[in-house]
Amino acid sequence: MITGSQLGPADNYNAVTSEKEINTRENNVAKIKVVVRKRPLNRKELSRKEDDAVAVHDSSSLTVYEPKLKVDLTAYVEQHEFCFDAVLDEDVSNDEVYRETVEPIIPIIFQRTKATCFAYGQTGSGKTYTMQPLPLRAAQDMIRLLHQPVYRNQNFKLWLSYFEIYGGKLYDLLSDRRHLLMREDGKKQVCIVGLQEFEVSDVQVVREYIERGNAARSTGSTGANEESSRSHAILQLAVKKHIIVTETRRQRDRDANEAKNTKAVGKISFIDLAGSERGADTTDNDRQTRIEGAEINKSLLALKECIRALDNDQIHIPFRGSKLTEVLRDSFVGNSRTVMISCISPNAGSCEHTLNTLRYAIHMW
Numbered sequence: 001m002i003t004g005s006q007l008g009p010a011d012n013y014n015a016v017t018s019e020k021e022i023n024t025r026e027n028n029v030a031k032i033k034v035v036v037r038k039r040p041l042n043r044k045e046l047s048r049k050e051d052d053a054v055a056v057h058d059s060s061s062l063t064v065y066e067p068k069l070k071v072d073l074t075a076y077v078e079q080h081e082f083c084f085d086a087v088l089d090e091d092v093s094n095d096e097v098y099r100e101t102v103e104p105i106i107p108i109i110f111q112r113t114k115a116t117c118f119a120y121g122q123t124g125s126g127k128t129y130t131m132q133p134l135p136l137r138a139a140q141d142m143i144r145l146l147h148q149p150v151y152r153n154q155n156f157k158l159w160l161s162y163f164e165i166y167g168g169k170l171y172d173l174l175s176d177r178r179h180l181l182m183r184e185d186g187k188k189q190v191c192i193v194g195l196q197e198f199e200v201s202d203v204q205v206v207r208e209y210i211e212r213g214n215a216a217r218s219t220g221s222t223g224a225n226e227e228s229s230r231s232h233a234i235l236q237l238a239v240k241k242h243i244i245v246t247e248t249r250r251q252r253d254r255d256a257n258e259a260k261n262t263k264a265v266g267k268i269s270f271i272d273l274a275g276s277e278r279g280a281d282t283t284d285n286d287r288q289t290r291i292e293g294a295e296i297n298k299s300l301l302a303l304k305e306c307i308r309a310l311d312n313d314q315i316h317i318p319f320r321g322s323k324l325t326e327v328l329r330d331s332f333v334g335n336s337r338t339v340m341i342s343c344i345s346p347n348a349g350s351c352e353h354t355l356n357t358l359r360y361a362i363h364m365w
Ligand SMILES: Nc1ncnc2c1ncn2[C@@H]1O[C@H](COP(=O)(O)OP(=O)(O)OP(=O)(O)O)[C@@H](O)[C@H]1O
Pocket: 038, 039, 040, 042, 090, 121, 122, 123, 124, 125, 126, 127, 128, 129, 130, 225, 227, 228, 229, 273, 274, 275, 276, 343
């Protein structure tokens, strides 16, 4: 697989981008990229003297050492080797994560590409820690690109929206958690009725919107991670071309909203998924938690099915499998790119979840 890391750093965006250069970039960015990130042992795990069961060998392979018992109760360790597009060790910074995952995609968003970046893993494995900084960094680079003459002259603008899927329902995180409805138009385009989109041209404003959305997110508590997220949060950055309307038409369309005077170019969606083990979260908790668990399980399975179907160039993609995949439908069809970041906990006690996460990731690869 070709990895995006072959592309130049963000500063290269400042150079004037030629059509040929863009096409080369587009071909160099893998359609689906699977990256694994290991987090360090946390204070609790260290105080319990838990073993680190994950060894990262190089930039693309790792081994999980699973503690097991024989039938006669003798302890032994089973080794599981894995290989991915990229494996990021515990000392890798969020900046490096950005460079490895999202940065290579940014220029091709301006060339009608739709991209999806999501983090997958058990509760407490680092999904939010990994996903939180990515949209801001992406917005920074996108705003810089908007200033290039080639895009400025075409009147390209950046728009932001942020919503969550909680218990199979959609809520706008930037509009007092307003309940949103999803509709399909005649051209089978999914649209989220009432979702607020904001034009952004300043990184500080982007930061404020992200903070506002984060504060509105649904969280619940479990034994594993008290601030655990039980919803999928989706932040979208869309590049749109503003169409200059004549004064006569403007008057005619006096009541039309801003969106009618724009044309979609490309989009990147960042998804912070709910904890992957939540699908099995059916015994300890109340009915509501069990329903949430079932919904989460359904959407994670549907996501896997869709990505596998895309990778195999299948004609039928099972988008209708869940609300999550229905919402993401337009991001997967046509010229699309997907980056999956599998977050894993290093402690031996999490081995089973870690192996499940890596096996989920292997199916995408
Ligand atoms: N790579 C990392 N380096 C340092 N600390 C990390 C790293 N990854 C995660 N952490 C810390 O681990 C804790 C759990 O991480 P986080 O909340 O991102 O998990 P999560 O996978 O999003 O969990 P949930 O599904 O419950 O939301 C946080 O305190 C976070 O700061």
